[in-house]
Amino acid sequence: MQSTRYNGVIWMRQCVLHARRTYSVSANVTSAGNNTTGEHLPPTTPTKSLEKMRGWQLHSYGDIDELLLSDKLKIPQIRSSNECLVRVRTTAVNPIDLAMLRGYGATVLNKLRCQPGDDIEFPLTLGREFCGELVQKGMGVTSHSLKLGARVWGVVPVHASPGAHAEYVAVPSYCLAPAPKQLDDSEAASVLYAGLTAWSGLYISGGLGGPCGATTAAGGGAHKRILVLGGSGGVGTLAIQILKSQGAQVLATCSENAVEMVRCLGADFVVDYKSSDAMDELCKFAPYDIVLDCAGHGGAHASELKFDFRQYITFSSPLLANIDQQGLGLGAIKNMVDLVQTNVKSLTQRGGMVKWGFFNPAPHGIAFLEQLVRQRKLIPLIDSTFSFEEMLKAFERMKCGHLRGKIVVKL
Structure with a gap:
């Protein structure tokens, strides 16, 4: 079942809805517990009973079949005072994910990714952007807008792993901001990268x-x-x-x-x-x-x-x-x-x-985009939507090319 949702001013909404019927290829998937209202939910802080999570991992470079879904991954730990832990509600597949799956940038990115004395490259979890719920934050995160339980959108730096193709992701606070109420979760996960x-x-x-x-x-x-x-x-x-x-x-x-x-x-x-x-x-x-x-x-x-x-x-x-x-x-x-x-x-x-030109997770860049969304001058287009279990199909859609917007994955 196919569906694409757009918000915005009336004239653009009519045009985009027309384009959606003509060009979009969406696989709409219902996701229980997915917050699309913009309201803050009670924080679901991971406990000892939730030490494991589901996520897609890459154990060697190659084609899409190298991606494996596991339900026994460790939830990322906050390693510095300025980091935040987010429960991912929606994420996206970008061209950089497909390129990194094939080994693009491995020489440089692995050196940036690994800790001193640690040359272990795999497993990797891809995924560069997300919308979700803030569940933990470091002591150095002083922003009043980043409250536990807040609905947030964010990006994962290219060299960082694990990425957002998992139930939880940890990122520096500068890569995170409250998600605009004008966007639902799928749309909010389609903007930042x-x-x-x-x-x-x-x-x-x-x-x-x-x-x-x-x-x-x-x-x-x-x-x-x-x-x-x-x-x-x-x-x-x-x-x-x-x-x-x-x-x-x-x-x-x-x-x-x-x-x-x-x-x-x-x-x-x-x-x-x-x-x-x-x-x-x-x-x-x-x-x-x-x-x-x-x-x-x-x-x-x-x-x-x-x-x-x-x-x-x-x-x-x-x-x-x-x-x-x-x-x-x-x-x-x-x-x-x-x-x-x-x-x-x-x-x-x-x-x-x-x-x-390069992707740059600058806080003032995020603020600029958030401003345009609030003014209804920026509307993300969604090419297709998949469930978390259908991640391989999402990558196949990316591989086919000729996209009309972004590929979204709902958890």
């Missing part, structure tokens, strides 16, 4: 809002012209809404069957990326202040474009992949060479620089 990726690419890598945009929740970008490549995916759909909320002119590319949906998100001009004639129309709007690559083209694609731009920002950097393949030393040299060569081509042929 992709949203912070888009925000970081625009405001930190791209400097869209100047120093204040990168260091505060001020945003910015009015009257700028931005082209979003891959406007129908998790990062793209949120990037479009972020930019429109700040008064930017937004153009986007996507598949033909997603054009109407992307237009309903507020994009001023949308084209089918498979149509060469439609893509040629983008030349009329050049030069672009930023071309934001949310489609995974990578930096080399910048010099292949037919129009000029000032900045090309891609989230598909070779940084970790080069180190995986050639080690820390040679990999670092290869990264520098790749960046220089890519920029030489880009500057000489298109007049703009190529930059890499």
